[in-house]
Amino acid sequence: MLLTIDVGNTNITIGVFDKEELLTTFRMTTKLQRTSDEYGIVIMDLLEHNKVKVGDIRDVIVSSVVPNVMHSLCSALIKYFDIHPLVVEPGIKTGIRITSENPRQIGADRIVDAVGAFELYGGPVIVIDYGTATTYDFIDGDGNFFAGVTSPGIRISAKALWEDAAKLPEIEIKKPASILARETISSMQAGLVFGQIGQTEYIVKHMIEEAGFSNVKVVATGGLGKMIASETDCIDVYDQTLTLQGMRLIYKKQGR
Secondary structure, X not given: OEEEEEEOOOEEEEEEEEOOEEEEEEEEEOOOOOOHHHHHHHHHHHHHHOOOOHHHOOEEEEEEOOHHHHHHHHHHHHHHXXXXXXXXXXXXXXXXXXXXXXXXXXXXXXXXXXXXXXXXXXXXXEEEEEOOEEEXXXXXXXXXXXXXXXXXXXXXHHHHHHHHOOOXXXXXXXXXXXXXXXXXXXXXXXXXXXXXXXXXXXXXXXXHHHHOOOOOEEEEEOOOHHHHHOOOOOOOEEOOOHHHHHXXXXXXXXXX
């Protein structure tokens, strides 16, 4: 079995694949400082809880945008699983060619999403990841990653509201019953959710217009992506496991 570990700014998402089948997924918080022993024990316990035998894990692939957890995490995988993980980094085979001005500045998460979207849904494709940041990445029909847009994620925008405006409360992020809000909480929810929908539609429209492509598929992923995707026609597919699938596909290309 293959263990896929996606280290994001907020959560560490872990998936277990048996060949092409995703058996289970679970999450850990990223911001909590852990030693290699803590990582090893927590991951082993979560695997056992999800009815996956630790001894059945034959290899591991890691994608990370948080460098300071990598030493402890990789040390845990070596110590507790006896596996030197494959890390998504410059030089690894992906099948995607980065043609932007600074290829090394493209985060591993965006590369993994691009591979998943292109391999599973074809190109040209725009992949949107609603994570800590909301990212929009354009891959053409030949698999060239040539453009991207980065904006604050919904949670970052919400946090800015209640931390920087003294009288605004911390709220649940969800779509309100109406955009015609009549009190503070629903007015904040309307601004956050409908604002993200409007941003999505505008950015996607203008990316496609400026690129000059036709028949562009738009694929979304990320925790809050399902809520946004259900409210706009500009998103064709919502794939919750796109990042993990992209990691599986990259692993397969290495021939390990």
